[in-house]
Amino acid sequence: MTDVNTTADAPRSPGRPRSARADEAIIEATLDLLAEGSTIEALSIEAIAARAGVGKATIYRRWAGKETLLLDALRRLKGVAAQPAGQSVRDDLVLLVGAVGHNVDPRAARIMPCLLPEVNRSPDHFHLYQNIIEPRRKLMRDVLRRGVATGELRADLDIEVAMALLTGPMLIQRLLRWHPELDDRILPEKIVDGVLTGLRAR
Known part of the structure; x- marks a missing residue:
């Protein structure tokens, strides 16, 4: 060749x-x-x-x-992370949740599910996975912290748990097609609105 x-x-x-x-x-x-x-x-x-x-x-x-x-190849597969506008906590979260598990490269549908068992078996591969997703996690973390600082979200908010609540349902739906009747186009809004009911300041 x-x-x-x-x-x-x-x-x-x-x-x-x-x-x-x-x-x-x-x-x-x-x-x-x-x-x-x-x-x-x-x-x-x-x-x-x-x-x-x-x-x-x-x-x-x-x-x-x-x-x-x-690391570089999988970052390429994930594509450029969505960038929040920084004006509305809700809109920024909808944007970020909508990006969870979404990849424009069709190879991702074959690669990502196969990587999960290897991530669980190998500390090195787990570290590799964390390096890929941490910058995206930081974007959501920053949006939630901004919401706490502006008083839109509860002052006692557990940021890490809130991120798990927001990303978990979308990830399961995208990776496993958990519920075929859920509409991916509106699911991010439904997840964010549902979770924000418990996160908003009272």
């Missing part, structure tokens, strides 16, 4: 930018292999390099190892 970037494995002069084309091919190869059923344990740098059409050295110049490459 021809290397995506024929100069990628040659020594680079200082300051020479790395090939964005090779980066893209490596990330795409990683996601394709996961979508085809490869487990994290079975996934190898050799297999990724062969699928991407690059040498192993090309990958190791960009990532320290498989874990850092996986």
Whole structure:
């Protein structure tokens, strides 16, 4: 197979930018292999390099190892996090809850459910998963804290429990299709409005 970037494995002069084309091919190869059923344990740098059409050295110049490459690949799969407008706590929460379990990349539907058992079995994979979702969790945490600070939400609000109440139902519906009659288009609003009944300041 021809290397995506024929100069990628040659020594680079200082300051020479790395090939964005090779980066893209490596990330795409990683996601394709996961979508085809490869487990994290079975996934190898050799297999990724062969699928991407690059040498192993090309990958190791960009990532320290498989874990850092996986982190970048799964972040790509998740896409850019929704950004709250910062005006309405309710609207911001609806936006963030609507983004839970939602991925524009169709490979996510095959990859994410298969990762869950591995996350539960391996402390390293659990840490990888936490690194991916923590920035998104922080967005919701900040919205809830803002609601407490403005008096919209209860002063004694348990932020972490509130996040679990908001994200849990959406995640179960998106990952497991728990209830086929629930409408994903309006479910985020229904979840937020239902949970806010107990979170609002009295």
